[in-house]
Amino acid sequence: MNLTNKQKQHLKGLAHSLKPVVMLGGNGLTEGVMAEIDSALAHHELIKVKVPSEDREEKSLIMDAIVRESGAVKVQTIGHVLVLYKPSEDKKIELPKK
Incomplete structure (x- = not known):
């Protein structure tokens, strides 16, 4: 699933x-x-996951693994925090049109 910049900005605001x-x-x-x-x-x-790690490469690898394994879209990372979005069946979050 790919998100447009407008959709990512909307999700960042919600997160x-x-x-x-x-x-x-x-x-x-x-x-x-x-x-x-x-x-x-x-x-x-839409959730935040905290990945406390001193090593930047290790933190990046863990975040990439979380995104890959969960099937979610990485909205953004801020320091040690990863913001993920994965629409559910009943679509609680309404995204702006593309």
């Missing part, structure tokens, strides 16, 4: 007030964490 719903711990990206991300995406459509 601004959100707090991270999933935070990776010392074990990193586990099956349990991925299950929680999938559950949160199905329920909210």
